[in-house]
Structures are given as structure tokens and as C-alpha cells.
Amino acid sequence: MRHIVEELVEKLNEVFEHLHANPELSWKEEKTTVYIKHLVEEYGVEVKTFPDCTGLIAEIGNGKPVVAVRADMDALSQEVDGVIQANHSCGHDAHMTIAVGVLFTLLKLKLSKGTVRFIFQPAEETGNGSLKMIEKQVVNDVDYLYGVHLRPIQELKGGQAAPAIIHGAGLFIEGKIIGEDTHGARPHLGVNAIEVGATIVELLKGIYLDPQVPYSVKVTKFHSGGQNANIIPGSAMFSLDMRAQSNNALQQLHSKVKHKINAVKSMYDVNIILRTIDYVPAAEIDKQAQAFMKEAIIQVLGKDNTVDPIVTSGGDDFHYYTIKHPNIKATMLGLGANLKPGLHHPKMTFDRKAILTGIEILTHALINTLNLPESHK
Template identity: 55%
Template sequence: MSNGIEQKVLNTFHHLHTHAEISWEEVETTKYIENLLKESGCKVTTFDDCTGVIGDYGNFDQGLPIVAVRADIDALWQEVDGKFQANHSCGHDAHMSMVLGLLWRLEEEEGLKDKIAVRFIFQPAEEKGSGALKMVEKNVVHDVDYLFGVHLRPIQETAMGHASPVIVHGASQMYRGAIKGDDAHGARPHLNDNAIEVGAQIVNLLRQIHLDPLVPHSVKMTNFQAGGKSTNIIPGSASFSLDLRAQTNEQMDELESKVNGIIDTVKELYNVDIKLESVGAIAAAKLNDEAIDIMSKAIEDTLGKDNLDQPLVTPGGDDFHYYTIKKPSLKATMLGLGCGLEPGLHHPNMKFDHDAMINGVNILYQAVKHTYNL
């Protein structure tokens, strides 16, 4: 790869990092990437009702297998140095830069364009867990045979210069709940059900859920709000949030059943109205041996056999896996890239070694070539 492409990747990263946009609002990000795709001779597709952009590069008329490479484009909304802002603390700016770097690397090799059919998917709203489903709805993978993704990994999982051919994400489910009741005077606790006590009962029962200990899982209340400025009012209403995690989709189904059973039990016990609404869900990874083998070879070619890590098992989630759930024949895997990332993903001041992006470009490049046996 030429030094010109390396610098272009770094410049692109710095632009995207300083122009972050949150889920479903990635308007300028979409326009920026669209222009870069067109400059490289891609057939570009955008959408009237959502952000995101698709670029097709290569020969799509001769029946070649179609390889798609996906990058997520949205940022988180979080407090950074005392100010709330869109922030790429999950590395999506790096993912976009690497996937564009792959395009430029393919473009650089003379005679390669006629031998490949590569689709670049720049997907919105991964942080909402809904962007991949929207892209499936838009038929962006209906004719795709192979799908590759990439994600920066924290230093706790792997080191700079290492990579894993697959990230075994878990499933997650987020709920928003509401306890609905009437307030009462602090001297008359018998006249209502204290929403704080109702919430505490939910927490206590959640901690008593016991599932197969060999399959990682967790459930916890992550937000609870009740009462106001008056300390002599017993609140009858409250709002709360729940976060559920499980390493497999089957375990998640069981965990959800237990949680919903607890809510029904507490409703009956206190005779209060409790509403529970799903506000986001992500499926666990579906693994494909052929795609993992291709990515393993690509890592060995780029970093050496000693720097090829075992599959990374993580309780974190990614909506990438909805592509394979919605299209089971898709051969997909996500590259887990070591980059010295610390202190952790989603930390407002997350940092990593930017040289790792060049490793990512080269690994993805080798994965495409291995897929076509070039």
C-alpha cells in the first residue's frame, strides 16, 4: 500500500472524528462518504428516508461472488470534558476510514477491478441496534455472498499488532419501564404503593434469576427516577431502564421470559400498573467457518501467524449479526482488530494507536483477495 493511501486514511479519520453525528442524523457523514465513493468510480446508492450510503466497485455483470464490507457510521451522544456532544468513542470513525482505505487499496491495483465485485456498506444507527435491519429492508445484502466487518478491540481483549478473525458478540435487549400510580402524603404510606419500593422489589427479583452458569448472562436496572423536590410526598410513579445481556440468542429468550415474569409478579403483588417497552435489541453472533478461515488467512498474511488470536468472545453486541439472521446463507465474520485501545470502548476519552488502521486496511484487502482466490 502506498504512503499516499496511508495518509489519506489518516486524514479521513481526522475529518470524521471531528465531524461526528449521532444515529439516524449522519447526514453530512453520508454526503462526505458518497463523494469519496464517486471519486473512486463506485456505483453509489443513497436513500430518501434514511442516512447511509452504498458503493459498488468492480464487475457485477459476470456472476462473480459479491463480497460486502460494512462500516458503521454513527457516533454516541455523551459528555466529553463537561460538554454533551456526538463522540466517536466506539471507533466508528476508524471503521469508516479502514473500509474506505480498502477501496483505495483495491483501486490502486491495476487490473483487479474486473476480477472482483465488492459492495461497501456504510450503515447508519448501529448504536441504536436498528441500522442493519434498515439496510436489510433496503435489500443491500439480498445478492451478497460474503460479508466482512471490522471493529477496534480494547487492550483488555487483544494487543496492538494482533487480530482475531471473529468477534463472538452476545445478544442484548434494552427495556424502558414505567410504574404508574398516585402520590400520597408522607404521613399516610398506607394510601399508595411507594414506587421506589416497587422498583427495589424488581431489582431484588432480577438478582434471583438463575440460568445456565456456563452461558454468560446478566440483567440489571440501569436507570431509576422517582419523586421530586418535596420530601414529604411518597411517589406513586417512576421510570426505569433495564439492560439484558446473554451470550446466545437462546439464553436471551429465556432471560427475557424470566424478566417479563418478574414484572407480571410485581404488578400482581402491588396491584400497580407497570409498562415495559423494548427500546433496542441486538442478536448474538452467528458464526461461519468459511468466512472465519478467510479472515484468519488474511491476518496471517498481514501480521504473521503468531499474531493471529483465537475468537474473541465478548458480552458486547453489534447489529452486524442481523444481516446473517435475516439472510442465513450469508457467509459473514467481523475482524477484531488490536489497536492498543484504552481505557475502553464508549469511554468519552477513548484513544488507540492510529497505525492500527493501516493493519485493518491490509487485512481486509487480503480477505477480499482470498475470497476470490487471487
């Protein structure tokens, strides 16, 4: 198989360079959708797009089992050299290239049984792109689902890979303290929203869950007051970032946070409104899918470079697919690429040879899952 992937290097470099140079934000991946659509249609691949959202489905083969590969498409909005812009600092350009490479490789191998569906999914960074694909029923008949994500060098070195990424759950909330401004000389006539916010920060530090399960909650944004220093602000906006390694722990954390916020409301006799911005579930990894992926990693990198599943506090909306469809057997490949200084860093870099490695591993995983004849392996 390696010789097939090597024959594709020039084309894959072209694909990556284009995707990397043309990042698009969540739900705005119009040009990316068109580019991938035209790219795979040139090879006679059936493609489905959607009239009300970005993203696409490419499919080869027929019949059962149906095995899907998901690649996220969107870039981040962040400051790069002083300019706020779309930037592929999470590796989604690499993930799309890997999916394209797997598709091209399978076309050369010629499937003898089963269907492989490539889900080019929008809006992973906003945490709800997978829900849109689920709404489009793209995984209703899927038996196995595989994803891939480059890992920072702190987790995996180049030439290493893990058969699963055990992401934690994340809940992101926006809060609003509602009150009226008062004169700085008459603080007794109102409530200082900044003091309310400070109390929230302190009370959140007093939340305790099972210490065996990692969790955290923190205030990540607080805006209050205007230009005048002699006005006590009565209103403020803030945001909360809650994370836990399991879905159950996150539910417990959320409940305790709401209890603390209600205590602050009573303490200051002030109205505080909370609104959920986003939620990302923790990973639900299937042992059989993980076993197929582990076998594939060993086939490509050997046992010494096959690492145990990675536990990470980061999140990924990939896991919505199995939350909403528990019958799907899924796992995500953790791919070492000497990625540094870290994911979401504006100057993130990685060894592009990892793209070829990822293609080989995912292709082997698909073949293992489809149980193709030995001559195709």
C-alpha cells in the first residue's frame, strides 16, 4: 500500500497547500466545499452537498458494512502577526488531506465489498457541525466511524500514533448580570457588578467533584463598565468554561455551578441570566473499532510506536455521532506529527510526512474493518 500512497505525494501536497492557504471559518467553508467536491468528482466519485449548509459527503463502494471517515473542515479565527484572520492552527487542513488521500488510495485498491463514506464536516470548532450532519442523516446506516486528529508533541512524537483519543466533555456558558449604574459617591444605591463577578469567581473555586475524574470551571471573559471612572457599573457580561473527563462529571459540575450562581443572586439580590453557548460531549470509544485502529497502526508503524489511547481535556464534536447513534462503533486516530508549539497556536507547525502516515493507517483500518481479502492488504 505504501507505494500507492507515495505515488500520490505530489497531488496530496497540492491539496494540502491549497487548503492551508485558503482557510475558512465555521459555517463559511463554501470555497473549501466546492474545491473538495470538484477534486473528488474528477475521479468519478459520487458526491452529495447540502443546500442550507457547507460540507459534503463522498462515497465509494456499495453494500454493508458501511464505514465512514470524518474530516473536519473549518479554521479558527485568531490573531496572526497582529491581524485577526482565519487560520488552520488545529490541523483541519491536514485532516481533509488525509481523508482525500485515503479515498484516492482505496480507489486504486478497488473495494470488493462494503461502502466507505467520507464525511467532510463543517464547523467542528463551534462544536455543532456534527449535529448538522446527523440532522442530514449521513450516519443513519453507518456501522463504523473513524476520525483523525494531529496531536501536539507533548502527547505524541512524530512516528507515533494512538488508536483512540479520549476527549473530555466541555460546556460553555454566557452569563449576564443585570442591574443599574450608580454614582461612585453613592455605592449604597446599587450593586457593583464587578463585585458580583468577583464573588462568582471565588465561589467557583469551592466546587468539588470526585478527584479521580479531572474537571475544571473558570471565568474566561468579564466585561463591565464604561469610560467614566466615577460610575459603578450595575451590569456585566461574562463567560464560563466548564470541562470534565466524563459526561456524568460534567453534568454534576454544571449543577453545582448553577447552585453557586443562584447563591450569588440571593446574596446580592441581583438578576443573573445564563445561556448555554456550546456543549461538546466526552468520548465514547468502541473497543472493536479501537482494536481495528490499533492493528492498523502496528501494520504501519510497528508495536514500539503504537501508543495507548490518549486522555486529553480537549473536546471534539466527533463524539456527537456516537452519542446520538449508540449503535455506531467509533474511534479517532491520534496522529503524532512533531506538532509544536501546540494546537490553536497561531504559528503551529507539524511534520507533513505525518499526512502520509495517517493515510496509510486509516486505509489499513478501513481494510481491517471491511475484512477485505488478504491480497488487498
